[in-house]
Amino acid sequence: MNYNNKYFNPEEAFTRQEIESYQLDRLQKTVEHCMNSPFYRERFKKEGLKPSDIKTLDDLRKIPFTTKQDLRDTYPFGIASVPLDQCVRLHSSSGTTGNPTVILHTQKDLQEWANAVARCLWMVGCRPNDVFQNTSGYGMFTGGLGFQYGAELLGMLTVPAAAGNTLRQLKFFTDFGTTVVHAIPSYAARLYEVMQERGIDPRKDTKLRTLVIGAEPHSEDTRRRIEEMLGVKAYNSFGMSEMCGPGVAFECPEQNGMHIWEDYYIVEIVDPDTLEPVPDGEVGELVLTTLKREAMPLLRYRTRDLTRILPGDCPCGRQHKRLDRMKGRSDDMIILKGVNIFPIQIETILMQFKELASDYLITLETKENNDAMTVEVEVADNLSFDDFGKLQNLEREITRQLRDEILITPKVRLVPKGSLPKSEGKAVRVKDLRIKY
Amino acid sequence: MTVNQLSVFIENKSGTLVKVLKLLKAHNIQLIASTITDTTDYGIYRILCSEPDKAYKILKDAGVAISLSEVFAIELDDVPGKAADAIDFLAKEDISISYLYSFLLKGKGVLIFRTDNTEKAQEAIDRNGLKVIEEKDISKLL
Numbered sequence: 001m002n003y004n005n006k007y008f009n010p011e012e013a014f015t016r017q018e019i020e021s022y023q024l025d026r027l028q029k030t031v032e033h034c035m036n037s038p039f040y041r042e043r044f045k046k047e048g049l050k051p052s053d054i055k056t057l058d059d060l061r062k063i064p065f066t067t068k069q070d071l072r073d074t075y076p077f078g079i080a081s082v083p084l085d086q087c088v089r090l091h092s093s094s095g096t097t098g099n100p101t102v103i104l105h106t107q108k109d110l111q112e113w114a115n116a117v118a119r120c121l122w123m124v125g126c127r128p129n130d131v132f133q134n135t136s137g138y139g140m141f142t143g144g145l146g147f148q149y150g151a152e153l154l155g156m157l158t159v160p161a162a163a164g165n166t167l168r169q170l171k172f173f174t175d176f177g178t179t180v181v182h183a184i185p186s187y188a189a190r191l192y193e194v195m196q197e198r199g200i201d202p203r204k205d206t207k208l209r210t211l212v213i214g215a216e217p218h219s220e221d222t223r224r225r226i227e228e229m230l231g232v233k234a235y236n237s238f239g240m241s242e243m244c245g246p247g248v249a250f251e252c253p254e255q256n257g258m259h260i261w262e263d264y265y266i267v268e269i270v271d272p273d274t275l276e277p278v279p280d281g282e283v284g285e286l287v288l289t290t291l292k293r294e295a296m297p298l299l300r301y302r303t304r305d306l307t308r309i310l311p312g313d314c315p316c317g318r319q320h321k322r323l324d325r326m327k328g329r330s331d332d333m334i335i336l337k338g339v340n341i342f343p344i345q346i347e348t349i350l351m352q353f354k355e356l357a358s359d360y361l362i363t364l365e366t367k368e369n370n371d372a373m374t375v376e377v378e379v380a381d382n383l384s385f386d387d388f389g390k391l392q393n394l395e396r397e398i399t400r401q402l403r404d405e406i407l408i409t410p411k412v413r414l415v416p417k418g419s420l421p422k423s424e425g426k427a428v429r430v431k432d433l434r435i436k437y
Numbered sequence: 438m439t440v441n442q443l444s445v446f447i448e449n450k451s452g453t454l455v456k457v458l459k460l461l462k463a464h465n466i467q468l469i470a471s472t473i474t475d476t477t478d479y480g481i482y483r484i485l486c487s488e489p490d491k492a493y494k495i496l497k498d499a500g501v502a503i504s505l506s507e508v509f510a511i512e513l514d515d516v517p518g519k520a521a522d523a524i525d526f527l528a529k530e531d532i533s534i535s536y537l538y539s540f541l542l543k544g545k546g547v548l549i550f551r552t553d554n555t556e557k558a559q560e561a562i563d564r565n566g567l568k569v570i571e572e573k574d575i576s577k578l579l
Contacts, residue, residue, distance in 0.1 A: 379446065379502065386444035386506035386551065388474055388481055388536070413478045416446050416453075416502035 006317075008122035008154075009115065011263040016319050019262045024057050026291035027266065031063070034297055037081040039074050060266060060289065065275065065300045068101060071242070075099035080296050082106060087295050091142055091241050093340065103241055104295040110149065112292045116247035116261055117150020123252050123259075123318075124210060124235045126180050128155030131207075133178040135187055136215075136338070137163040142245025143215055143338060147182050150247060156180065163187075166194045173206045180210040182237075184338045185218040185226060189369030192229040203231040212237050214246065215338030216371065217326060219435055238323060242301060243288055249323050257310040257322030264292050267321060268300070269309055272330035280309040285330045286323070304331045334430065336364060336371050341406045343429050346375060349401050355383050355394055359420045362410075364432045371434060373410040375402065378417045438569045439507035439555070441489035445482040446502035449475065457482065460499055466492045469575065470549065472538045483538075485510075485549065487576045506551065509558060510570035513546035520548055523567055527552075530561035 007013045014022065031051045034040035044050065049062060070079065076092075076099075077084060088107050093100040105113070126132065132151040138144030144162065151158045159172050169191060172178060183191065188211060195202055202208055208230055213223065214237030227234045238258050239246035248265065249258035260267050269284040270277055278284040286303045306329060310322040334341045343362060350360055357378040365372050377398070384390065395412050403409045421428050447453040454473075461468070461484075469485040486492050493505045513519035520539060527534065537550040547570065552558040562569055 381497075381502055383446075383502075383504070384444075384506065385446040385481055385502060385504045386442070386483070391446075391479075391481075392476075414446075415448055415479070418500050419448060 002122060002154075008119040009263075011261075012119060012123075012318060012320070014263065014319060019319060020057060022263055023266055023291060026263070027057065027060060027289065028054055030289070030291055030293070030297045031299065033081050033294070034299060037079055037297075039070065039079040040081070040299065057266070060268075060300065061277075063299050065287065065302050066298050067302050068242075068304070071101040072099040076102045077104065079298075080104050082295050091140055091245070093140075093241060101242065103244070105244070106294040109244070109293055109295050112264070113146060113244040113247055114149035114153040116244070116264055117146055118154040119261070120237065120247055120250035121150060121154050121156075121180070121212070123250060124212075124233070125253070126151075126154060126156060126210060130156045130179045130210075131159065131177050132156040132180045132182070133159040133161050133169070133172055133176070135161055135163060135169060135181060135183040135191075141338070142239065142241045143182070146239065146245035146247060147212070151180075166191060167198075170195060170198065170200060173208065174200070177207045179207050180212065181208060181232075182212040184216040185213045185222055185234075186216060186337060186370045188213060188226045188230065188234070189222075192226070193368075202229070208232050210235070214238060215335070217328075217335060217434070220325075222369075222435065236325065238326070240303060240305070242298065242303070243290065244293075248288075252314060252316040252318060254314055254316050257314070257324055259314070259318050259320040260323050262320045265290060267309070267323070269307070272304075272306070278308075280321075281311040283308045283324075283327055304329050304333060306330055332430065334362070334364065334373075334432075336373055336408055339407050341408070345405050346402060346410075347429075349405050350375075350377055350398070352401075353394070353398060355380055356398075357381070357417045359417075361420045361428060362430045364430070364434050366434045373408060374413060375410045376413045376415050376420060378420055379414050381417045438559070438571050440485065440510045440549075440570060440572045440575050441493075442506050442508045442549070443484040443486065443489055443493055443496070444504050444506050445484065445496065447473075447480050447482050449478060449480060454482065456499075457484075457496060457501060460495055460501075461486065461492060464491070464495050466495075469542070470538065470540045470547070474536070483536075485575070489572075507555065508549050508551045509555075509562065510575065511548040511550075511562070512568040512570050513548060515541060515544050515546050519546055523548055526565040526567065527558070527561055530557070530564075532558045532561055 002008050003010050031054050086106050087104045089105045090102050092102045134147050136143035148160055161169055161172055211232045211234040213234050223234050235251040236258055237246050238249040249260035251258050266289040268287040270287055272285040283306055286305045286307050288301050289299050290297045306327040308324045310324055332343055350356055357380050360377040363374045399412045445457055467487045471484045474481045496503045511523055532552050535551045539548045
């Protein structure tokens with residue numbers, strides 16, 4: 001399967017020129033294929049655009065952007081470019097607020113996705129004699145199945161441990177000789193804490209060597225600290241469910257920026273306000289066009305992630321561009337423990353409680369290496385404050401419903417009406433106090 | 438026959454308690470008894486005071502999260518064991534108590550409590566001949 005000891009695929013070793021000619025060919029085919037999608041056919045018609053108008057890579061800019069709202073509006077299958085009977089899997093975003101977003105995959109899509117993930121893992125030295133343990137949630141969360149299929153394709157022995165149950169994770173490390181772990185950074189730190197409690201020295205008692213971290217914003221300091229704790233090399237991974245999941249961009253052994261696989265995607269960085277391209281090195285919104293997808297190709301998809309292209313060549317020799325760490329979002333989406341959360345999801349749940357007033361505040365903090373969310377919500381002033389049990393039950397019920405919606409258990413705090421901060425009369429909804437990256 | 442008690446919902450941060458007490462002071466309202474139940478995040482400050490209706494309005498108007506609730510006040514002779522007897526009566530009648538506090542005032546013991554069934558509690562109190570303090574009499578204790 002692998003191409004040589006350095007590169008997993010020949011495409012990985014493409015020169016800029018090879019990348020660009022490959023991209024143009026794939027772009028033209030993708031646009032042609034998109035005409036099978038009712039959504040894109042309609043959109044091209046509206047713009048008076050034909051697939052044959054795409055003659056150069058620069059012509060990409062004639063195509064309108066695709067947004068998350070487009071995915072919601074065409075929920076569940078309206079954007080697909082193949083009939084449903086050719087699809088073999090879907091991944092849906094969490095939540096019940098508004099329409100979730102659904103991504104469909106054909107068999108070939110899944111193979112290409114696995115290939116991209118395998119390429120990433122190969123790049124950082126994973127080989128078939130490695131034991132790969134995935135602590136990511138499985139199911140709809142793409143970090144589970146995405147890494148699973150990629151690691152299997154590469155040929156590693158895989159341990160699909162899934163999320164949680166830290167003691168069992170540690171037992172697997174020691175019993176199965178796990179060498180490669182995929183974990184969100186906060187969970188990697190948690191693993192170390194429990195190792196310490198149990199007297200396990202990761203350097204002596206485990207064979208851990210490589211850690212794949214992603215899906216959660218973290219600083220370079222955090223990465224170095226985790227590497228130091230566990231005695232591993234930690235590599236950043238970038239992906240998103242709209243682009244399959246993991247495998248979009250990944251750090252090479254240089255650990256300086258994530259190579260985005262340009263045979264899979266055309267990458268643009270645009271100013272989120274003007275939507276004009278920004279030069280390499282400047283921060284803007286990441287816009288991606290898929291080049292290999294069958295079931296659901298996306299043209300100029302606005303990811304809402306803010307980042308920049310690192311200028312210059314990478315000493316590793318790969319000419320696929322490098323993305324810097326994500327710098328934030330151009331919308332209000334919160335990324336917590338690898339889960340994407342929109343404040344509106346929380347608001348919708350809170351507003352269903354007649355015991356609550358309308359102001360709330362979501363605070364995100366780093367507590368002992370872990371991301372934590374606190375939701376403070378003002379209670380209605382006609383509530384009976386004498387009944388302690390009722391207040392506690394209310395707190396519990398809000399917590400339960402929020403957990404069901406956002407898949408994370410926040411700390412819920414009831415506060416008196418009028419006690420939450422307002423800025424210029426407008427309520428502050430989200431306060432992010434996490435260590436910045 | 439119950440007395441009116443104020444229940445104030447307060448955040449566990451400095452300033453809230455003093456705000457309530459200063460408002461009462463400003464309007465010359467006297468505390469008879471008060472108690473705080475707390476969790477790590479918030480507390481319920483329960484107050485028995487002179488002119489509870491007036492106090493309620495003042496605090497409510499000042500934006501304090503407050504409710505007015507009816508609680509039982511039982512007068513006890515100031516000798517050891519009287520509280521045990523009173524609670525024993527209620528327990529035998531299967532009256533469960535949500536919360537309770539007590540204090541001594543001018544040679545009398547006072548037991549304040551709330552139950553989940555006021556009607557049943559009232560019947561039990563009457564049957565057992567417990568001496569109830571009424572709202573109009575509570576200020577006279579001062």
